[in-house]
Amino acid sequence: MVKIAVIGGSGVYDPDMLENVRQAKVETPYGEVELQIGSYAGRETAFLARHGTKHSIAPHRINYRANIYALKKLGVRKIISTTAVGSLNKAMQLGDFVLPNQFLDFTTGRECTFFDGGERGVVHTDVTDPYCPELRSQIAEIGSRLNIHVINGGTYVCTNGPRYETPAEIRMYAMLGGDLVGMTNVPEVVLAQEAEMCYATISMVTNMAAGISEHKLTHQEVMDAMAANSQNFRSLIMTLLAELDPDEDNCECAHVLSGVGGFKL
Numbered sequence: 001m002v003k004i005a006v007i008g009g010s011g012v013y014d015p016d017m018l019e020n021v022r023q024a025k026v027e028t029p030y031g032e033v034e035l036q037i038g039s040y041a042g043r044e045t046a047f048l049a050r051h052g053t054k055h056s057i058a059p060h061r062i063n064y065r066a067n068i069y070a071l072k073k074l075g076v077r078k079i080i081s082t083t084a085v086g087s088l089n090k091a092m093q094l095g096d097f098v099l100p101n102q103f104l105d106f107t108t109g110r111e112c113t114f115f116d117g118g119e120r121g122v123v124h125t126d127v128t129d130p131y132c133p134e135l136r137s138q139i140a141e142i143g144s145r146l147n148i149h150v151i152n153g154g155t156y157v158c159t160n161g162p163r164y165e166t167p168a169e170i171r172m173y174a175m176l177g178g179d180l181v182g183m184t185n186v187p188e189v190v191l192a193q194e195a196e197m198c199y200a201t202i203s204m205v206t207n208m209a210a211g212i213s214e215h216k217l218t219h220q221e222v223m224d225a226m227a228a229n230s231q232n233f234r235s236l237i238m239t240l241l242a243e244l245d246p247d248e249d250n251c252e253c254a255h256v257l258s259g260v261g262g263f264k265l
């Protein structure tokens, strides 16, 4: 059983931390998912490049439902995702790692639930804690032990992309309480919750958001910032993979749907 998965975002396409990596294809009702499975610290771990291994899938075109379903089908219980984000909050600076605890959803037209009627019916999932508090505190603790600046908590604004934002949009998001802006956490986090898996995102600040930054944004700037800080990213994830107990169940994530019979594959 593969019980832990890493979903790599922009700049994280390659599971080079894993050993004996093999390609796998997983069939789902939403389409086929290609991912890699390898071992680390004696445990099988899945790695899924969210944008594809060549960054060819735009944020609004990612098949989020298939991805999360495929991980569930493999037996995954805990998902660590990575994202590149712009910062709206001067306390969250270039190179900082932030673990969002809330989101604001500005996406449109994405398939955002497993429960849209049909066989599964309609289920209204509680998202008071969309990101697993246990997983977040474990990552934050590892950060402080490794002397890597990790901020535990922040509101992730999810835009539809693939364009960046206007300064006016960024001013609005800041007024609404947003700290970070990115394009992929929603519906990924919501689907992981519906599928009763622990999910946490390590967001790396790659730029100050449009209008806060002194210059216009480029994708290259985002990639360069990811590359400059990738060693810290690796250290955080590798330590987490070595220490995480996938069977530990001190949170509510695996039982969110117990009132309606749980999530069924």
Ligand code: HPA
Binding pocket: 084, 085, 086, 087, 159, 164, 165, 181, 182, 183, 206, 207, 208, 209, 210, 217, 222
């Ligand atoms: N906006 C949206 N997505 C992003 C950004 C940004 O400024 N930086 C990295 N991903």
